[in-house]
Amino acid sequence: MTGAEARVSRTGQDVVTPNEHALVILEDGAVPFCHYENPHFHAAAEPRWMAPGLLAGIIRRARKDKIALTFLLGKTAPPPKLQHLIDTVDHAKIVPWELHGRYPDAVVVLDAKDSISFAELTNNLDRNLILRLGKRSLKKCSGLVEALFGKFRRLSIHLVDVEDFTSSDFVSYEKELRKMRAALVPFYRDGYPVEVNVLTDRMMLSAMRNCGAGVDHLTIAPDGKCYLCPAFYYDDERSSVGAFDDKKGLVVRRLAAAQFVRAPLCTRCDAFHCKRCIFLNKKTTLELNVPSEQQCAVAHLEREASRQMLIDLGSTEPFRRMPRITELNYRDPLECIDAPPLGVQLRATDPSTDPML
Numbered sequence: 001m002t003g004a005e006a007r008v009s010r011t012g013q014d015v016v017t018p019n020e021h022a023l024v025i026l027e028d029g030a031v032p033f034c035h036y037e038n039p040h041f042h043a044a045a046e047p048r049w050m051a052p053g054l055l056a057g058i059i060r061r062a063r064k065d066k067i068a069l070t071f072l073l074g075k076t077a078p079p080p081k082l083q084h085l086i087d088t089v090d091h092a093k094i095v096p097w098e099l100h101g102r103y104p105d106a107v108v109v110l111d112a113k114d115s116i117s118f119a120e121l122t123n124n125l126d127r128n129l130i131l132r133l134g135k136r137s138l139k140k141c142s143g144l145v146e147a148l149f150g151k152f153r154r155l156s157i158h159l160v161d162v163e164d165f166t167s168s169d170f171v172s173y174e175k176e177l178r179k180m181r182a183a184l185v186p187f188y189r190d191g192y193p194v195e196v197n198v199l200t201d202r203m204m205l206s207a208m209r210n211c212g213a214g215v216d217h218l219t220i221a222p223d224g225k226c227y228l229c230p231a232f233y234y235d236d237e238r239s240s241v242g243a244f245d246d247k248k249g250l251v252v253r254r255l256a257a258a259q260f261v262r263a264p265l266c267t268r269c270d271a272f273h274c275k276r277c278i279f280l281n282k283k284t285t286l287e288l289n290v291p292s293e294q295q296c297a298v299a300h301l302e303r304e305a306s307r308q309m310l311i312d313l314g315s316t317e318p319f320r321r322m323p324r325i326t327e328l329n330y331r332d333p334l335e336c337i338d339a340p341p342l343g344v345q346l347r348a349t350d351p352s353t354d355p356m357l
């Protein structure tokens with residue numbers, strides 16, 4: 001848990017303490033925003049909204065415990081009662097393309113499949129966008145990013161089916177990263193302070209900063225049950241780790257395996273920007289804390305592209321002052337498993353302290 005310690009409730013479960021972050025799914029058809037799918041998003045059914053009483057309780061508790069709220073919406077705007085409640089609290093919203101006009105301050109999720117509509121987005125250098133992109137659209141990646149130039153302050157690219165990437169997909173992605181790099185450098189030289197997660201996040205980090213699902217943030221489903229992140233909810237509703245309680249707050253079972261220090265491979269890695277998606281980990285390796293080869297390879301391609309972009313940018317501010325990224329001779333940290341961990345102090349002489357063993 002970042003910056004906060006969990007209290008233990010009488011039931012033996014952990015209660016989330018202040019200064020955390022909760023994602024609130026307002027209806028089942030909420031837009032999927034990263035490495036997961038939500039079949040309800042595409043369904044024609046009427047939204048089944050979170051009950052106003054439950055939402056009011058969550059907002060009350062969030063204010064009391066200083067929990068930052070992000071609301072996830074689907075294609076339909078909330079009914080007035082819910083909208084009124086949402087408006088009573090500081091929050092962030094993640095919305096699909098369909099609601100981008102209604103909520104100009106929201107993070108808008110774009111799907112590469114709908115790229116034809118990107119031209120309709122107005123120029124806005126304050127906006128945060130998410131671009132979801134599957135392997136079928138991989139070769140269009142740099143073109144799509146260029147088409148969005150001028151329309152965002154931060155663009156987060158999320159590869160949706162990275163677990164199925166083959167070696168030819170890695171080659172395509174590497175090429176696309178190179179083209180994006182070439183397109184972005186003049187933009188930075190002209191003084192536009194935009195961010196593209198896969199190229200700029202690593203430059204700005206000196207330690208791991210991963211997704212943090214289940215550690216920095218939790219997800220509350222429309223029925224009040226809690227999940228590590230929306231992906232776990234949509235994948236299997238039985239994977240709930242607790243529930244929102246009007247009197248106690250978020251009563252959840254903490255999964256130690258979700259924590260970075262329990263991820264032995266990751267503690268040896270300096271692809272600091274990697275999502276370290278625990279949902280993909282679980283899906284591909286059956287362990288929350290063991291990443292698939294694909295995740296590691298993608299993160300290292302991005303790390304290398306960031307390294308080269310820092311060199312390209314040379315004396316351009318503020319990149320001039322950023323620490324250089326060292327060149328690596330491997331693509332998957334598994335290849336250097338004998339190396340000492342970067343993020344954690346272990347007694348190297350005592351094998352019993354090595355979580356790999």
Ligand code: SF4
Pocket residue numbers: 034035036211212213229230231232275276277278279280
């Ligand atoms: S674990 Fe994080 S990166 Fe992975 S699907 Fe969930 S929110 Fe997205």
